[in-house]
Amino acid sequence: MSEIVGGFLMPHDPLISAEPDAPPAEQRKAVKDAFATIASRLKELDVDTVIVVGDDHYTVFGPQCIPRYLIGIGDVEGPAEQWLGISRRPIENNEPLANHIMQVGFDNGIDWAVSKTLLMDHSTIIPIHYTLGEGSKIKSIPVYINSGVMPLISSRRAAEVGQLIRKAVDSWSGDERVAILGTGGISHWVGMADMGKVNVEWDKKVLSFAEAGDIEGLIAMEDMDVFHESGNGALEIKNWIVAMAAVPEMKADIIAYEPIPEWVCGCGFAELKAA
Amino acid sequence: MSINTIERVLWEAITFPDKAEVFRSQPEEHFNSYFHLTSQEKQLLHEMDVRKMADLGASEMLLMLAWQVVRGPETMNEYMGRMNTPSS
Numbered sequence: 001m002s003e004i005v006g007g008f009l010m011p012h013d014p015l016i017s018a019e020p021d022a023p024p025a026e027q028r029k030a031v032k033d034a035f036a037t038i039a040s041r042l043k044e045l046d047v048d049t050v051i052v053v054g055d056d057h058y059t060v061f062g063p064q065c066i067p068r069y070l071i072g073i074g075d076v077e078g079p080a081e082q083w084l085g086i087s088r089r090p091i092e093n094n095e096p097l098a099n100h101i102m103q104v105g106f107d108n109g110i111d112w113a114v115s116k117t118l119l120m121d122h123s124t125i126i127p128i129h130y131t132l133g134e135g136s137k138i139k140s141i142p143v144y145i146n147s148g149v150m151p152l153i154s155s156r157r158a159a160e161v162g163q164l165i166r167k168a169v170d171s172w173s174g175d176e177r178v179a180i181l182g183t184g185g186i187s188h189w190v191g192m193a194d195m196g197k198v199n200v201e202w203d204k205k206v207l208s209f210a211e212a213g214d215i216e217g218l219i220a221m222e223d224m225d226v227f228h229e230s231g232n233g234a235l236e237i238k239n240w241i242v243a244m245a246a247v248p249e250m251k252a253d254i255i256a257y258e259p260i261p262e263w264v265c266g267c268g269f270a271e272l273k274a275a
Numbered sequence: 276m277s278i279n280t281i282e283r284v285l286w287e288a289i290t291f292p293d294k295a296e297v298f299r300s301q302p303e304e305h306f307n308s309y310f311h312l313t314s315q316e317k318q319l320l321h322e323m324d325v326r327k328m329a330d331l332g333a334s335e336m337l338l339m340l341a342w343q344v345v346r347g348p349e350t351m352n353e354y355m356g357r358m359n360t361p362s363s
Contacts, residue, residue: 057336058282058286058289058334058336058337058340059340062282062283062286062287062290063279063282063283063286064283148336149334149336150332150334189335190335190336190339191334191335191336191337191338191339191340191358192329192335192358193326193355193358193359195339195355195358232334232335232336
């Protein structure tokens, strides 16, 4: 029987690869080490499939179609953005499990948008690149929720998507060992007047909710409050909510936190451990 | 005023190189090819008044990407200056 054996929270900041030398050496090392810790934990947990939860930035989809939540069930590749400094390559999907998650969603009120051929952006490629690397045997199932473009998915619905993913993995006939990666955040103002600012106090509040396993605390944050206090990018805590809701009775161990103005982001890393 | 087609014009500029080229070289002709753009919206695009478009609800992520395509990544200081200047 397949199961979700763990989860992780991490940034997907594109500047990590596009401007790798911008921050002070100590912070660069802290971020590199945090990704390495996650990579190591994935091996220790004997994970064979990761479900990567990201959000589009008007890169994959345009104003003509904005999926509320989407799953990639077929051929996936990335990144879309050449400026990341990461070569585009195919990403091995776990198609049978992805199709099962899709179907369980259809049967349980989560009407996924579905991509048969998905070109992934930095929100899913950065985590895959830094935690799995090229040539990894671990397969990736991409999930996109709309935490990046108005009108946003509600945080409650994001949690329901996470619960559905757990239900689907638990009911799968295979024997996969699955980890879920919630990506993005924490505070950042992408393209906004305050771009480069980091709200450390708010970031630590978000991490404290994760440590306590308090998903409801995150859900209770009003979107417009998040937007004004910590920027449009901070709304990506919805991606974290999906991951947190997928790991049963979870609490997070903080791996690292670095406020990095040069990467215009508060970079938080955590492991989600089931109770 | 609607930001819907403004977002479409910006998104097409960052997605399709030929659209970006006509945005830069023949803006009036280019903007006239969109049915739903008002004259005021065309003016905002022509001037790349990013702060005003953001105030109207256009995605700042999209504005930043489109600015770099239309005006060049080397002009990001001007972009930030405009974003930090309240629109009239």
